[in-house]
Amino acid sequence: MARPVITQTSSEKFKPTKQGKVRDLYDLGDSLLIVATDRISAFDVILPDGIPNKGRVLTQISAFWFRYLSSVVGNHIITTNVAEFPEPFRSASEIFGGRSMLTKKLRPIEVECVVRGYISGSGWSEYKKSKSICGISLPQGLRESDKLSEPIFTPTTKAPIGTHDENITFDDVVNLVGKDLASKLRNLTLELYTKGAEYAAGKGIIIADTKFEFGLDENRNIVWIDEALTPDSSRFWPMGQYKPGGAQPSFDKQFVRDYLLSIQWNKQPPAPKLPEEIILTTSRKYEEALELLTGKPVE
Numbered sequence: 001m002a003r004p005v006i007t008q009t010s011s012e013k014f015k016p017t018k019q020g021k022v023r024d025l026y027d028l029g030d031s032l033l034i035v036a037t038d039r040i041s042a043f044d045v046i047l048p049d050g051i052p053n054k055g056r057v058l059t060q061i062s063a064f065w066f067r068y069l070s071s072v073v074g075n076h077i078i079t080t081n082v083a084e085f086p087e088p089f090r091s092a093s094e095i096f097g098g099r100s101m102l103t104k105k106l107r108p109i110e111v112e113c114v115v116r117g118y119i120s121g122s123g124w125s126e127y128k129k130s131k132s133i134c135g136i137s138l139p140q141g142l143r144e145s146d147k148l149s150e151p152i153f154t155p156t157t158k159a160p161i162g163t164h165d166e167n168i169t170f171d172d173v174v175n176l177v178g179k180d181l182a183s184k185l186r187n188l189t190l191e192l193y194t195k196g197a198e199y200a201a202g203k204g205i206i207i208a209d210t211k212f213e214f215g216l217d218e219n220r221n222i223v224w225i226d227e228a229l230t231p232d233s234s235r236f237w238p239m240g241q242y243k244p245g246g247a248q249p250s251f252d253k254q255f256v257r258d259y260l261l262s263i264q265w266n267k268q269p270p271a272p273k274l275p276e277e278i279i280l281t282t283s284r285k286y287e288e289a290l291e292l293l294t295g296k297p298v299e
Contacts (some may be wrong), residue, residue: 005050043267055099057286065228075224076103106215112156115193118208135169210234251289
């Protein structure tokens, strides 16, 4: 049975403390409820149409990776079981079930920890200009989507909604958070990516790049927060179709971006409505990524 598309949880009964491009966040005092809606954004603009099951896929993929990689670093999840949520959320399982995480409340570190195993997207654009990414020099002659000799840490700023993240160097991270914490963030980012990419490769998925976010607990321990290796925070490519030298087919929202480019939208609000075929195909791409990684359909 098709589930309703949830693009808003805000109502007279539920008032999110903060709304991002995809997530609604409820501050519960000593914990947070993070709800992945079915909203989708492109070029930093939220589109008018939701993608069926998208929020459930994002939450269930994140929960899988948080468990799978828990030996590398602790994470913020308390529970994803709606029956264990506080009221009034527990009684609204039709809205919050399967797409929400009850998490610890931590102090976010104001750096997007991006790692690239392949050269694509903004990294490819920067390489073409300078033969480097975030101050890291790369060999001459790389093609778009080439695999790098080893993954690289290419952090960015955390930009407000409607603005773009900006690439920064490792020295910039040191200036922001100190050398010790910057080194730990880089090492954790590379280890999480390496182990995650190795697992995904065994399931037929190339994780070309991804971003991680971290927070600090009361003892200044680093904790993995936000989302984990999802199609929204990563580039997922089908391994069987990988062919360097150009853009790759993907399991993420690149399909929507390509459609919007084809109609020559100016990338300014309001965004155009999506055809039903684009919506349903995108939904299936997200679901396929979940099924390949976890062996399970959307719960």
